[in-house]
Amino acid sequence: MHPVAARQAASMAAVPHHFTAISLAAAGACLVFALMQNWKPIGKIEFLKPWLYLIAGIGIAAAFFTAWAHTIMRWVVATVPVVGSAIPFVIAFVLAYIVIYDLWPKHPTNRTTEYSALLLPAFGPEIGGVVGTWLTTFLSWVAVAGATILGKLFGV
Secondary structure, eight states, rough: OOOHHHHHHHHHTTTOOGGSOOHHHHHHHHHHHHHHHHHHHOOGGGGHHHHHHHHHHHHHHHIIHHHHHHHHHHHHHHHSOOOTGHHHHHHHHHHHHHHHHHHHOOOOOOOOHHHHHHHHHHHHHGGGGHHHHHHHHHHHHHHHHHHHHHHHHTOO
16 A cells, blocks of 8 residues: 555544543443433433433544444445445434534434434544534534543542
8 A cells, every 4th residue: 555545544534533532431321320310210310311322422432433434434435336425424413413413402313313423423534524523512512521521429
């Protein structure tokens, strides 16, 4: 592989800034708390479910899922001849739309929201450009805020 191409591939697979603020343990705690909301919902904190899934997705993406998502997207681009390069953008855009729409207050969370919030941090940087930068900045802000809140809750 040419050194420039190797550098480009390595930069594409890099975890976005601040995603490592959420450890895999913190992601697991958020995921368990969100799943407990499915089992025994508490009406007053129901609005936290998509945020908990988003924070869990950031931790999972930072640990290993971003590399998997980039590998899958590179394979799709190479396999599908004409429209392959648009598929990663479409997937990331649809996931972002679902999550942003469902974060709106008093909107019920469903399974689609849960899966989208878990997958968005891994596939979101695939958008690229200004919109991708805004999305990655938003997710970085969520990661830092989530890490700060979890740190205060657990006394770290």
